[in-house]
Amino acid sequence: MRHLFLICLFILQQFAFNSQVSADYSNLDHWLIAPGQTSNIHKQFISDSSLISYADVFYVYPTVFLDKKNSDWNISIDDQEQRDRAKNVTKFQASAWSEAGRMFVPFYSQAHVRSYTNLESGGRDALMTAYLDVKNAFQYYLDNHNQGRPIILAGHSQGSTHLMLLLKDFFDGKELQKQLVCAYLPGFSVKEDEFKTIPLLTSANQTGGFVTWNTFKRRYKTKKYNDWYKGKACINPVSWDKSNLASRKKHRGFLFSDEKMYEQSFNTHLVDGAIWITTPKVPFRSLSITLKDYHIGDVNLFWKDIHYNAAERVNSFREKGIENAMNK
Structure with missing residues (x-):
C-alpha cells in the first residue's frame, strides 16, 4: 500500500480523469465533518479550542x-458500511489533529485495497477516481470555507497517497504554499525530494513542509524494505526530528482501541527510512508481541505526540505571521 512508484503512475494518468463526474461537495451529506455537518466522533478530544478559529485541518x-x-x-x-468504517477510523486518527484547527473530512469514492497490487488491470483508474473526489472536495473547501486560513493536511495510507497528489496540484511552488502549516503523510513511502519546493520538516516547530513515517516492530525489515523504505523520507514522530532514538519516557501517548491513552508505551527508533518501536505496553500485550508491521497504527500509536505537535506548529505559524506583520 506504500508503493512509491504509484505516484509517477498517478501523475501520468491524472489529466485523463479531469472530465470524470465527481461527488457534489456542496451537499453536506458528502462530508463526514465540515461546518454544518459536525460529528461528535472527535469532539470528545477537544479541550482547548483556541486554534480552531485560526487554522483548518x-x-x-x-x-x-x-x-x-x-x-x-x-x-x-453513499455506502453505509464505508461511512461507518470511515467514522471509526476518523475517531482514532483525525481526532489527533482536533485541537489544531477546524476539521474537514470528506467522504470519497475510495479505491479497493487490491488497487495497489493490480494497477494495470484497474487499480490505477480506481485510485485516480478516488483522488478526483478528494481533489474536488479540497477545491470546494478552498472556494467556500478557507478564506486565507492556515492549512494542515493530514492523512494515512491511501489518504496520504491522495494528499501527495494534492500537494503537487495545489501547493508545490504555488501561492497556496504560503498557507501550509504541515502535511502529515504517514503510512506511505515518500522521497525526501518528492516535491520541488516543499521540504521534509526536521524539527518540531517548523512549518511549510511535510512529515512522514512508517512503523514496524523493532528489528523487523519487510521483504520490500529496500524498495519501499530504504533511503526514503522519515522523521521520528516522538521527537519530530531525525533522532535515532526517542526513549519510552518521551512518548506522549498511544490511543488504544479501548479509547484510553497509554503514555510512555514504547521506545521509538528511526532507522533508514522507517520507524521501529518496542512492543507497546497496553492491554492484551501478548497479542502485539507477534505483530511486526504496525501500519494500521501509524497514527494512533503516536496520537498524543501528533496532538501536541500539530498545535505547536500552528502556534509557530501564527507567531511567524505576527512577526512578519510587525516588520512590514
Whole structure:
C-alpha cells in the first residue's frame, strides 16, 4: 500500500480523469465533518479550542474498502458500511489533529485495497477516481470555507497517497504554499525530494513542509524494505526530528482501541527510512508481541505526540505571521 512508484503512475494518468463526474461537495451529506455537518466522533478530544478559529485541518482517511468478496474497484460515498468504517477510523486518527484547527473530512469514492497490487488491470483508474473526489472536495473547501486560513493536511495510507497528489496540484511552488502549516503523510513511502519546493520538516516547530513515517516492530525489515523504505523520507514522530532514538519516557501517548491513552508505551527508533518501536505496553500485550508491521497504527500509536505537535506548529505559524506583520 506504500508503493512509491504509484505516484509517477498517478501523475501520468491524472489529466485523463479531469472530465470524470465527481461527488457534489456542496451537499453536506458528502462530508463526514465540515461546518454544518459536525460529528461528535472527535469532539470528545477537544479541550482547548483556541486554534480552531485560526487554522483548518483537511483529513483524508485510509483504506477502509477491504471486502475481498466485493469485485468493485471503487466504493460509493453513499455506502453505509464505508461511512461507518470511515467514522471509526476518523475517531482514532483525525481526532489527533482536533485541537489544531477546524476539521474537514470528506467522504470519497475510495479505491479497493487490491488497487495497489493490480494497477494495470484497474487499480490505477480506481485510485485516480478516488483522488478526483478528494481533489474536488479540497477545491470546494478552498472556494467556500478557507478564506486565507492556515492549512494542515493530514492523512494515512491511501489518504496520504491522495494528499501527495494534492500537494503537487495545489501547493508545490504555488501561492497556496504560503498557507501550509504541515502535511502529515504517514503510512506511505515518500522521497525526501518528492516535491520541488516543499521540504521534509526536521524539527518540531517548523512549518511549510511535510512529515512522514512508517512503523514496524523493532528489528523487523519487510521483504520490500529496500524498495519501499530504504533511503526514503522519515522523521521520528516522538521527537519530530531525525533522532535515532526517542526513549519510552518521551512518548506522549498511544490511543488504544479501548479509547484510553497509554503514555510512555514504547521506545521509538528511526532507522533508514522507517520507524521501529518496542512492543507497546497496553492491554492484551501478548497479542502485539507477534505483530511486526504496525501500519494500521501509524497514527494512533503516536496520537498524543501528533496532538501536541500539530498545535505547536500552528502556534509557530501564527507567531511567524505576527512577526512578519510587525516588520512590514
